[in-house]
Amino acid sequence: MRDDLEQAHLLRLDGVVVCAGEVMLLDHISLRLSAGAPTAVVGPNGAGKTTLLRVVMGLISHTAGTVHVDAATRAIVFQKPVMLRRTAAENVAFALQAAKQTLDDDTVAGLLDQVGLLPLADRPARRLSGGEQQRLGIARALARKPRLLLLDEATASLDPAQCKIIEELIRAIAHAGVKIVFATHDLGLARRLAGDVVFLVGGRIDAHDAVETFFTRPATASARRFIAGDLVL
8 A cells, every 4th residue: 555655646755955065955855746736835035945846857966865756757947947049939849859759840839839829939039028938938848748847936027917827827737637846936826826835944844735724724833924924034
């Protein structure tokens, strides 16, 4: 039974520690995430949200502990994705080629259409707006056919209209069966999109609960202060 339960988890972290010199960025993180609704990662500045996503993606090494992503293709989109000096379509084509996926005009068009950018296929990527670049970053990530998609502050610094588009896109991707883990400072976004919330403070998991439980019956004093908008260190 235990083996079956372990296999049901798409992502498992056990005692993960990340250090930068003498500074501990992640402090013995243990976490289990299954397929399903998106997971929001929240916490004050410097809590370790981006570091956690980077460790899961395999972009940085952990000092101790284990990270296991169960047979999943991973992809990540950063707050400010780097755009290649190419058109939007050529950015997606490059991502498909790098991921060794089928590369043809229909596949490129399909990915651009999925994120609402097909009319801008021939526009230089670096001339897109911030929200459009974020969506192009998501299209490039989807080129990998991920089972696990990591988003770091996907709506930060975007206007309300672009935020709404990104939010609807996240819902659609999750509905299609991709597990999304997103770091955000926007508690409203977390409450609307997430099925569960991981709350980090000082590199530790202070709380991990279903979204409604986290916001209505926070388990810790730090979580209560954070939800109330008070300073949490």
